[in-house]
Amino acid sequence: MSNVPNRVIGRPRSRSDRWQAEFPYDWEADAAVSRRQLLRLAVLTSGALFAGTLVLAVLGRRDDRRRGDPKPIEGAASLPSGEALYFEYPGNGDQAVLLNLPGTGLVAYSQKCTHLACSVYFDAEKRELLCPCHDGKFDARTGDAIAGPPQRRLPRIVLESRDGQVYAMEEIP
Numbered sequence: 001m002s003n004v005p006n007r008v009i010g011r012p013r014s015r016s017d018r019w020q021a022e023f024p025y026d027w028e029a030d031a032a033v034s035r036r037q038l039l040r041l042a043v044l045t046s047g048a049l050f051a052g053t054l055v056l057a058v059l060g061r062r063d064d065r066r067r068g069d070p071k072p073i074e075g076a077a078s079l080p081s082g083e084a085l086y087f088e089y090p091g092n093g094d095q096a097v098l099l100n101l102p103g104t105g106l107v108a109y110s111q112k113c114t115h116l117a118c119s120v121y122f123d124a125e126k127r128e129l130l131c132p133c134h135d136g137k138f139d140a141r142t143g144d145a146i147a148g149p150p151q152r153r154l155p156r157i158v159l160e161s162r163d164g165q166v167y168a169m170e171e172i173p
């Protein structure tokens with residue numbers, strides 16, 4: 001047997017022929033999508049993305065205040081300084097926390113963590129609201145997120161005192 005490599009008989013294979021052999025491509029099918037159709041598709045897709053973004057922007061600017069009927073918070077008026085009282089607002093099952101902070105007075109927040117909605121609880125010593133799920137922390141005076149994954153403050157609950165009774169008036173995101 002000879003060690004001489006096989007030679008191509010006739011025309012030597014061009015670079016394009018080799019490419020065609022390795023990546024067979026039907027050039028006739030290439031005409032199935034014209035440049036104009038591709039451009040039209042790109043314009044329509046861009047338009048759809050723009051419209052979607054616009055809708056999301058409008059929804060994001062909506063006033064998300066949750067107004068409920070004023071609801072009395074039982075035991076709020078006699079809550080000792082430095083203590084917390086857990087209650088439900090605005091609806092049944094919506095957990096909320098009322099704090100009586102020394103020097104600040106009564107403040108209330110939704111207990112729902114703004115990261116992934118675990119329930120926060122009050123740490124009286126540090127005066128923080130802590131989320132046990134991912135160590136999120138919120139300032140008890142303002143509700144601002146101060147550590148961990150949460151980026152947004154806790155929804156605040158507006159309070160009002162009438163005839164010695166404390167009411168939850170509305171929740172503000």
Ligand code: FES
Nearest residue numbers: 113115116131136
């Ligand atoms: S759910 Fe509260 S920190 Fe993640």
